[in-house]
Amino acid sequence: MKTAPSLQVIGIFTLLAITVPFWGSGYTINLLTQIFLFGFLALAWNFMALTGLISLGHAAFFGVGGYAAAWLFIAHGVPLVQGALTGAVIAMLLASIVYWMVFRTGLRGIYFSGLTLVLAEALRFAAVNAPFLGRSQGLELSGLRLPPFLLYGLTLLALTLTAVGTWYLLRSSLGYRLRAVRENEHAAEALGVQTFRVKLTVTLLSAALTAIGGAMNVVLLYFVEPESDFGLMLSLNLLLGTFVGGMGTVLGPPVGIALLFGLREAIAHLGAALSLGSSGIYSLQQVLYGAILMVVVVTMPEGIVPKVSQWLHARRRSDATAPKVADTQAMPVPAHRVEIGGAGVRAAVASTEIDDYLQVNNVTLSFRGLVALSDVSFSLKRGEILGLIGPNGAGKTTMFNVISGIFRPDHGSIRFGQEPLSGLHPHEVCRRGVARTFQVVQPFGGMTVMENALIGALSRHTNKTQAQEAALAALAQVNLYAKRDQAAASLTLQDRKMLEFARALATEPKLILLDEVMAGLTPQEQSQIADKILEIRDEGISFLLVEHAMRAVMRLSDRIVVLDHGKVIATGLPAEIAENTKVVNCYLGRSLAHVPVAVPA
Incomplete structure (x- = not known):
């Protein structure tokens, strides 16, 4: 090895x-x-x-x-x-x-x-x-x-x-x-x-x-x-040495400390030769320490060791033979495939069971007197795609934050299956089968695509090998397998959104909260993501979808809930919402009766 x-x-x-x-x-x-x-x-x-x-x-x-x-x-x-x-x-x-x-x-x-x-x-x-x-x-x-x-x-x-x-x-x-x-x-x-x-x-x-x-x-x-x-100087020396060498690395802190001690000894010998005295030597040492810190911040903010490592890696890549075209194509799905939706979900979807899977009951939330959500109630059926729409500031993302445990409601309750979600922390909500994406994509930019998905898989698998297999399977499902070794920060906007999707899938959820996953994308890219949502829904996952791309919302949603100023103003089938006068006036601006809608199962 x-x-x-x-x-x-x-x-x-x-x-x-x-x-x-x-x-x-x-x-x-x-x-x-x-x-x-x-x-x-x-x-x-x-x-x-x-x-x-x-x-x-x-x-x-x-x-x-x-x-x-x-x-x-x-x-x-x-x-x-x-x-x-x-x-x-x-x-x-x-x-x-x-x-x-x-x-x-x-x-x-x-x-x-x-x-x-x-x-x-x-x-x-x-x-x-x-x-x-x-x-x-x-x-x-x-x-x-x-x-x-x-x-x-x-x-x-x-x-x-x-x-x-x-x-x-x-x-x-x-x-x-x-x-x-x-x-x-x-x-x-x-x-x-x-x-x-x-x-x-x-x-x-x-x-x-x-x-x-x-x-x-x-x-x-x-x-x-x-x-x-x-x-204080002890702590500052540890900070400076680690920062100069490379924070978060194995070799960086010792290398940084060695450089600082070497510089200290060199200054001591120089000061003795120039008869500076102890105070003069100390002052010179502090000046040079500050100069080193500024140089590192400007030229290599990640530290010396990571910078050298990147340089060596770039040389090895330039010396290596360019990969063949076939090597860059999408890789086949690994033998291990994520069993999305958890045990028994596929069978439940195939059956006629349509019980209330997610139940939001009379949820109210305010921030310093400003009401963000007011007596919000709705339910999501097992295997359903439920759209949650409304104008900016209506409370859609706030509702996601309440469901996922970031905010705790002042009143009301939330249940998922037979378990209460109200009052749980986000990691507890995730482990109960509810995953989410974010309105502003939040990939772990300093980690690879594979490592991003691995974080989600580790919520289900204590064995690292099994978690890696699950992460690869999730990446394959959203066509990111071939980019698994790339830095997440280097991905396009569409790929970053799909990476968040893959991270959510890697947790093996039963319900995914999608927060404006199509924002900023072209119509073709939106269509591709919509196809992927439908494909994954057919494998057993329910979706709560916040989106402003109304063609996609009408195509995907089995039902739609409309929020305005933190209140539910309408609930119904896409065709009903498209012609609802109140919804048209406060949000849509015109009837969407001409837009194709989802056909209820």
């Missing part, structure tokens, strides 16, 4: 690093030990960055680990290994409390980063004022000295294991979910990803590893003190 390039690099690097103690100077070993330690810490910080969260307060966990190990060793003689593990547990408990509050309140962006910074500063203040922690002087592990080779090997082992673990994580089911959350949290949640659990998992892992790194730093320096262990 072919070994992945990242693992090859890790293996070669580790083998070379093992030889350094046999020929390197004490200075070299000490410098590499620091690089290994902070490379390990950057990878730990990177776990949170995988979800798109930027922490400025990771020094909180670093300091907790260092102080726990040092205090337990000094005060109670607890071995440093046990102290490190204790610090990791404390850090996880602290993270679980703080980040549970953060995630539940929905803090994002700069607000989240600011809160983590406040956490670190609060712990620094506590340490400065705690007599048993040495106040501002900190704690010193007098009499403890370990061989430099042991510290070198310990940090190298930590870095190697974490890098390999990161590689496997990124290729696991959790890793794909992490990337989806980072790309678009709302879309990930709608595809069955329990975003709160995913974020909390990596937060706890990141906090524990960072605390262990803090304990390792105690062993390296033999002291802890508030300013360095809880200070």
Whole structure:
């Protein structure tokens, strides 16, 4: 089996690093030990960055680990290994409390980063004022000295294991979910990803590893003190190193840290030669760090490692033989085909059963006094395509958001089959068989077409191989199989809409909410999508369709519900809606009696 390039690099690097103690100077070993330690810490910080969260307060966990190990060793003689593990547990408990509050309140962006910074500063203040922690002087592990080779090997082992673990994580089911959350949290949640659990998992892992790194730093320096262990510069260095090297990658954080440490040493030697003094060296270091950050942001915002990887990939592609025409055509459907609609749906559709599958009962929703939905009621039959139309601002997408769990109604209820949907989170709604697309397409642009569909399939399959087969089958159903390895961001508008369709299909739904899937498309493209909807409906899936392309709505819909200002103003067959005076006046503008309509089954 072919070994992945990242693992090859890790293996070669580790083998070379093992030889350094046999020929390197004490200075070299000490410098590499620091690089290994902070490379390990950057990878730990990177776990949170995988979800798109930027922490400025990771020094909180670093300091907790260092102080726990040092205090337990000094005060109670607890071995440093046990102290490190204790610090990791404390850090996880602290993270679980703080980040549970953060995630539940929905803090994002700069607000989240600011809160983590406040956490670190609060712990620094506590340490400065705690007599048993040495106040501002900190704690010193007098009499403890370990061989430099042991510290070198310990940090190298930590870095190697974490890098390999990161590689496997990124290729696991959790890793794909992490990337989806980072790309678009709302879309990930709608595809069955329990975003709160995913974020909390990596937060706890990141906090524990960072605390262990803090304990390792105690062993390296033999002291802890508030300013360095809880200070902002530690978190900023981890952020800068990870950003420069490549956030969300395996090799990026260690490479970025190595570059920063190399630059720091070069500046120190230059400053000594120019007699700048410690303050001058520090100022020069900050200026150059800022310059590097600006250069990276402008020339390679994704980071050095991804940029180099793209360059190497482009060279390999240019050197390779151009693919034959046959290779680019649509691929056959994989042997495994998604059983859409869940068990028993096909039989139910074939039968005469037409029970109310989706029931919306007296749903009301307002935002700060503005009524978005007012006493809305309608039902959808099993195997039916129900159109939901109305002017802009009528409440159609809001209704979708209520059904899919993004909004909770003030009054009323929603049932699907025999189960209530009201009050459920989007991932819970998805796992009950309701999938959706979005009015503004929301593909995971940084992931491939295949990986996009895989996120949906993972909501049904715990086995990754089975999930991949289901994802490929869903792509084949919408004619995207041949583009499975392309980046989602490179697709045309029509293909991006079909990709959202495929993601929904990959969840193996019983009902799909289609939100303006034909908007912005040509009549020919709209006709192609309409054909696909009918084809998939015949395989057992019901549809609730929001659309402004009225020819398509009239062709596809078995029945139509019309909303205006959040209220249902008409319900009926397409032919009835086409001539309804109230609907014509508020929305259609003219009768659509001449437009072909669906023939009821």
